[in-house]
Amino acid sequence: VQLTESGGGLVPAGGSLRLSCAVSESTLSTYNWGWFRQAPGKEREFVAAVNWNGGATAYADSVKGRFTISIDNAKKTGYLLMDSLKPEDTAVYYCAVQRATSHQVYTGNNDYSYWGQGTQVTVSS
Numbered sequence: 001v002q003l004t005e006s007g008g009g010l011v012p013a014g015g016s017l018r019l020s021c022a023v024s025e026s027t028l029s030t031y032n033w034g035w036f037r038q039a040p041g042k043e044r045e046f047v048a049a050v051n052w053n054g055g056a057t058a059y060a061d062s063v064k065g066r067f068t069i070s071i072d073n074a075k076k077t078g079y080l081l082m083d084s085l086k087p088e089d090t091a092v093y094y095c096a097v098q099r100a101t102s103h104q105v106y107t108g109n110n111d112y113s114y115w116g117q118g119t120q121v122t123v124s125s
Contacts, residue, residue: 001025001114005095008119015123016083021095021116023076030100033071033078034112037091037121044094046107048080052100058107063089085123092118 007019023031030052038044048069049058057069068081078095096112106112 001097003095003097003114003116005093005116005119008093008121010122010124011085012124013085013087015085016081017085017121019080019082019093019095019119019121021078021080021097023078023097023114025076030073031071031076031078031097032100032104032106032111033069034096034106035069035078035080035093036096036109037089037093038118039091042091044109046109047093049105049107050078051103051105053103056103056105058105082121085121087123087125089121090123091121093121094118 002024004022011017032051034049035047036044037047047060050069066084071078095116098113
């Protein structure tokens with residue numbers, strides 16, 4: 001399973017970006033999805049997660065109300081819409097998936113088996 005991320009870049013504070021993450025696998029697997037980020041000198045942290053049918057989501061307190069996670073199972077693609085961006089949102093953002101075995105939302109690094117390569121998001125003040 002390979003994950004390909006896109007959509008990162010440089011944006012002024014208050015701006016928006018949408019990250020995409022496409023899964024390349026020929027099977028009919030469905031996935032639970034997560035987004036994480038890692039700022040320089042810090043550990044990778046949870047940002048948002050959604051279960052395989054989009055029926056349940058979870059967000060870190062720092063992004064709640066500003067970020068929206070969604071999925072398109074037909075395209076095997078996950079999205080993270082980031083609004084009202086702040087300089088402290090600057091980080092490398094990673095998507096992650098695991099094959100769905102339940103309706104649960106997973107928020108831990110160790111809950112995911114497959115990871116994208118990361119995409120840089122820089123928010124200027």
